[in-house]
Amino acid sequence: MISEEQFQKEIDLIIANAIREDVGDGDHSSLSCIPETASGKAKLLVKDDGIIAGIDFVKQVFAYVDPRIEVEVLIEDGSLVKYGDIAFYVTGSSQSILKSERLVLNAMQRMSAIATKTKSYVDLLEGTNTKILDTRKTTPGLRALEKWAVKIGGGENHRFALYDMIMLKDNHIDFAGGITKAIDKTKSYLKETGRDLKIIVEARSLEEIEEILKSDGVYRILIDNFNYEDTKKAVTLIGNKCLTESSGGINEKTVRNYAECGVDYISSGALTHSVYNMDLSLKAV
16 A cells, blocks of 8 residues: 555645646636635535545645635534535635635545445445455546545545556456466566565456465455355355455445455445535535
8 A cells, every 4th residue: 555645645736736727827707806805704515415525635725725724624524414514614815715616625525425435335344344445446636535535434445556556357367378377477576676565366266266375475365256155165265365355346235245255355446436426515604
């Protein structure tokens, strides 16, 4: 996994790029009709039910746009909210508040939707030892925000990107000439380059799991698109030799059943790619 410092750099890049994209050479709507010296106050109004996420992020957004802006937080990230709640008040330059508004809303609406969906999966897994993972199926350029939202919702982050963990999937295995060759080449590569990266290997059948288990150094086996019966067999085969992860079309109706097969993790791209934004508004007070 990436370090906190690396993660913060990703957040800083998102903020800088989003403001560049949205503001360009100036917010001329505000510059044309609102005096530079005008001060104002606004509230973040919740118009939906779910888990709020993005509060800490938008504090960074306001600080980037105008360090003099003050944010009074009423509801913290990860809290359950309902229609009519006020998450925070923001006070400062009216121009600065308006310049920040769209990024604040876009980020919080999406992050809250992801946190809400993640929390629903976490609740479905209650009482099991299985944890829900996100994937790399994220919005380009916004991965750090979306993975942050998964954590706020109670889920766990999978690898952040291609560089912080090795995952040998079907195409890697086929291009490398088979499972054992792919694992051996990977271990040699890590030794030669001095990298300390965990290795996950995808299995498409029980026979492939048996082959994976003949190699040392595998951190987790990805049990991909297995039915319940074969997943249970896979978990028994693997035992304590490495961690287990189920994936492949798992949804709210099936996630509990897979957890009850005994896997350590379930990964779901739906946490980040199949959500509907939470309805939020930033309103002048």
